[in-house]
Amino acid sequence: MVQEDKITLFWLPHSRAQRIVWLLEELGVEYNLHMEDRVQDVRAPESFKKFHPLGKTPILHVEKPDGTVKKFGESGFIVQYLIEHYDTTGKFKPVTEDDKDLIDYFNHYAEGTMQPLLVGLLVNNVAAKSVSFPVSLLVKTVVGKINSGYYAPEAEKNVKFLNDFLKAQHAKGRKWFVGDKISAADIMLSFPVQKVIVANGGATVKPVKESYPDMYQYFQDITSEPAWIRAAEKVRGRDHVVINGKL
């Protein structure tokens, strides 16, 4: 089948956009990767506002054969849209209605619950590091109280929740989050799972590898997928993406 739509993904390093590259590779569609670097280490370039009003990555453009361009933001929506329109082989099609519900649930959960907790911890930790000693001690104390009062226990609870899900799957000899094949749940959850593993001790009090071995195994598995590795190679030189679980 000839692909008529021109797809462009607007991408920045160490961002939510890399999981969309993974999905595009899994779907086997043709796409253009617009890569830029971040400004001052963390900010999106102002130019990104040309591509979508909120100017943050990922942004997806879909140019239709008549020349109209659809401009999308929100990872959960982009993943849902790409699978709905370009999964021509049914690779991502849920097998049962229960699987469909769980996949849709996790699609919303990833950015609606898990990711805000990790961002909350990150923002506070950046703040704590941004001031010099001895003020930094005070800032660390305050930030520590906010984290221990809300973000840290919530993040720990959610890492356990995800690990429990994977443990039940592994017990059935399955490696993905839902059913026995890859789904939008894996694409969406790959980003927060990666953040938890890579920031070992940052998102959880307990060491991830020892305390959440099913999540750790899952991370080994997804980062060894051929499409994941092809996605990592696409951004080589711009970003370091873990492959084969090697941190």
Add this chain to the structure above:
Amino acid sequence: MVQEDKITLFWLPHSRAQRIVWLLEELGVEYNLHMEDRVQDVRAPESFKKFHPLGKTPILHVEKPDGTVKKFGESGFIVQYLIEHYDTTGKFKPVTEDDKDLIDYFNHYAEGTMQPLLVGLLVNNVAAKSVSFPVSLLVKTVVGKINSGYYAPEAEKNVKFLNDFLKAQHAKGRKWFVGDKISAADIMLSFPVQKVIVANGGATVKPVKESYPDMYQYFQDITSEPAWIRAAEKVRGRDHVVINGKL
């Protein structure tokens, strides 16, 4: 049509659950409202973990005629599920494909982008109020820096983004977020819009009524909808829900 599924919504005061009550009233389905109070003003009761592993509201149970019970969390998913299964009259059905895309986008945006910013501000402000003078001055300084460095400008940008959308709609004589009828976008965005209006000066630096008049008008409109008012009456005595825009 006889409704075969038994629907139960698990609800707490001043939470994301009230917009689900609004949706259930709009859909005209039968449902049971399980209402409890919060613990120590902000926490969900431990008992809620019986209803869903993460134990936070909203939780939706759907009991099928064969006795099986589906247990759901995530506002965006619950809204999508209820409309997919119980919108028997097509009230929420998008008119065009572009409308569908925008509705699905806003469904993800509400909890994926807007709400985490408002929660970030809230958590920090609760922290700043939780300690006594003179320590509170230090805490306020630190929290103020975190807010002004990230949450506040992001929240302001997003309030403007939403107001711009509504302004364009109002210019066409339309009162809803997408197209010319109510959609999942309105249900989902009603919660953050309400938070912005009610916490005037908390989520934005600029006064909402004067600086974002289209959002303010929208708030008057949705809180005057008959189904919104019925939803407010359902929780009378447990929560104060704004009706007819009266704060």
